[in-house]
Every structure is written in C-alpha cells, then in structure tokens.
Amino acid sequence: MPLKIIRDDITKLNCDAIVNAANNTLLGGGGVDGAIHRAAGSELRDECAKLGGCLTGDAKITKGYRLPCKYVIYTVGPIWNGGNNNEESLLRSCYIRSLRLAAENGCESVAFPLISSGAYGYPKDKALDVAVDEVKKFLSFYEMLVYIVVYDRSSYQISQSLFDNISSYINDHYVDDQFKPMRRFSARDLYALPDECISEDREPRPFPSLGQMEPSASGSVGSKNSLNDALEQIDESFSEMLLRKIDEKGLTDADCYKKANVDRKLFSKIRGDKLYKPSKSTAIAFAIALELPLEETKDMLMKAGFALSHSNKFDIIIEYFIKNKNYDIFEINEALFAFDQKLLGV
Numbered sequence: 001m002p003l004k005i006i007r008d009d010i011t012k013l014n015c016d017a018i019v020n021a022a023n024n025t026l027l028g029g030g031g032v033d034g035a036i037h038r039a040a041g042s043e044l045r046d047e048c049a050k051l052g053g054c055l056t057g058d059a060k061i062t063k064g065y066r067l068p069c070k071y072v073i074y075t076v077g078p079i080w081n082g083g084n085n086n087e088e089s090l091l092r093s094c095y096i097r098s099l100r101l102a103a104e105n106g107c108e109s110v111a112f113p114l115i116s117s118g119a120y121g122y123p124k125d126k127a128l129d130v131a132v133d134e135v136k137k138f139l140s141f142y143e144m145l146v147y148i149v150v151y152d153r154s155s156y157q158i159s160q161s162l163f164d165n166i167s168s169y170i171n172d173h174y175v176d177d178q179f180k181p182m183r184r185f186s187a188r189d190l191y192a193l194p195d196e197c198i199s200e201d202r203e204p205r206p207f208p209s210l211g212q213m214e215p216s217a218s219g220s221v222g223s224k225n226s227l228n229d230a231l232e233q234i235d236e237s238f239s240e241m242l243l244r245k246i247d248e249k250g251l252t253d254a255d256c257y258k259k260a261n262v263d264r265k266l267f268s269k270i271r272g273d274k275l276y277k278p279s280k281s282t283a284i285a286f287a288i289a290l291e292l293p294l295e296e297t298k299d300m301l302m303k304a305g306f307a308l309s310h311s312n313k314f315d316i317i318i319e320y321f322i323k324n325k326n327y328d329i330f331e332i333n334e335a336l337f338a339f340d341q342k343l344l345g346v
Helices: 031-040 042-049 087-104 124-139 160-173 187-191 227-232 238-249 253-259 264-272 280-289 294-303 313-323 329-338
Strands: 003-007 017-021 059-063 071-075 109-112 145-150
Touching: 003 124, 003 329, 017 031, 017 087, 031 042, 042 059, 059 087, 071 087, 087 109, 087 124, 124 145, 124 329, 160 313, 160 329, 238 253, 238 264, 238 294, 253 264, 253 280, 280 294, 280 313, 280 329, 294 313, 313 329
Parallel strands: 003 145, 017 071, 017 109, 109 145
Antiparallel strands: 059 071
16 A cells, blocks of 8 residues: 555544654653644543653554544654764654554554654654655555655655755746747638648638538448547557556566555556556556656556646656656655645555
C-alpha cells in the first residue's frame, strides 16, 4: 500500500493507528500530544500512566478509546541541538519502532505527524526527509497504508533548493490559458474542408450534399473504411503497454506497483482488465515507476487518454523530474504537495 501526505487533523483520521509525538512521560503535553489526549478521554491517560514512560527514539502502544482509531502509538522524538547529537538516528528509530508496533498489532493503516518538527525544533525539511525515507524502506517489505499528516502549510517544507529549482522551471515553462492569444479563424478553418471541396484557386466550394458523398463498402455514408476495420487498427491499451514494459524492465508486479506508490488491489484491477482506464495521476505514477523518458511517458499517457500540457503546473512539475531523471516518486509527491497539486499513485 502507498504513502500519502495529507493536510488534516490527525485526531479525526479513521485509520487503525495514529502516532503521537509524545514527551517522555506519555502523560500529555502541548500541541498534537495534548490534542490526542483530549480527544481520547481520561482512559487514555490512565493506560499511559501504567507504561512507565518512554525513552527517546522508542515507541509504545495503547488502545484508541474515544478516538476513531484502534490504537495510539507513542514515540518520543529528539530535541534538535544542531544535528550533531545523534538526532537523526533517534528520529529514524521513532519511525522504525512505531511502524514495527503497527505491523505487530495487525494494522493496515497508520498515520504519523512530522515527529520533532514542532516544539522540538527539528528542521522541517530534514524531518520530512527522515520520515519519507524510513516509511519508504518499510513499505518495500510490508503492505500498509501510511499517512504523513501535516496540520497546515507552515508545518511542511521541502528543501529550499528543490523548491526554488521547481519554481524556476514552472516560471520558464508555464503558459497561462488566459494569456494565450486568441486564434483568428478563416472560413477555410471553420469548414475544415477536404481537398476535393477546394477549387484549384484554393477557394472553398460548397460542401457536398449527402447524396454526393461516396458510400463506404458497408453502404454507410462517410469513410471508405468500415468501423470494424478501424477498430482492428487500435493500438495496445494502457494495461497492455504497462504489462509489456514491466516485463521489458525485468520488474516483478510488486516491484512496479510499490515504486508507483499504488495499492496492490488497484494494480490487480489494471492487470485483470486490458481496457482499464486509470486516472492521470495513476498513469503517470506507473511511468515514473518504470523510469520512462519523457516521450515514452507521453505515449503511456496517451494510451489512457491523457497528455502533458504547459498550461498545467502539475504536468510541468512531472516534466521537471523526468527531464532531470529523478524517478523517486516519494520526492516527486513531496514537491507536488508543496505546490498544492494532486499526488501520484494515491
């Protein structure tokens, strides 16, 4: 199952477990920690009091009580002291141990805040990198839906250099539809006449009546080719191209759908129906997973009935990553989220 970055209130998520970025006592505090305790009710604090606290980098679990989730997983993140005091390894341990507890308790979905990125001062872009990296490693072995939940835009940051590079690329390539010059159509444009309807001096002649048009072999008026002939010439479908490319790349199905950040059930639907029509974000996700160059990506999109356009910021961001040969779908989704665009695969 995939990784989803969402903007929401973690206490209201309907998933198997939510992760509380707690303090060492586990008895509640400010921010998200306090909000979780208030939403769960006093029973949560009573159970936490029996756990004997929690070391930094470790994790413990309780019931969810009045929360919509089954479980609350508590983990204590490191306080940022410049980055040279084992902060990164402790933060990684928070995600590793929390994910392990979720798996051991049969969770199919778990939601994390960006641990340590609030009052503990861990730089938000660095905290995000650690979170995504550890979740990505976990998902390469386990099937689970993992949310990274941010409360508002200010609590989420990608690296400034990546943000600036993408912003510059968008500015160089974005074409706003409202500023496109209106095309001036001639009479010939409007009629879209076939050659036989244009005289030798290139002036339009009246469009032939139905009685003047040549019937097709099937007896209908119009094209000489029958509908069946046309249908027989249709190219391979999206599903057929996807499966062919997976084989050509030497990937397994699991390799592909995990790299695409796509749920196994959705992949099964695509494999089982050669005429399956995916969403645009799903089609691009598979092109990214297969590490297709731009022209092949456009070809795969065309199979699903889509195209890339410079009047669409989402499309330009995708083009930026493909041209830079960066096929890390998690990093692409981080960028899409930062620019308030739909994420890939999910």
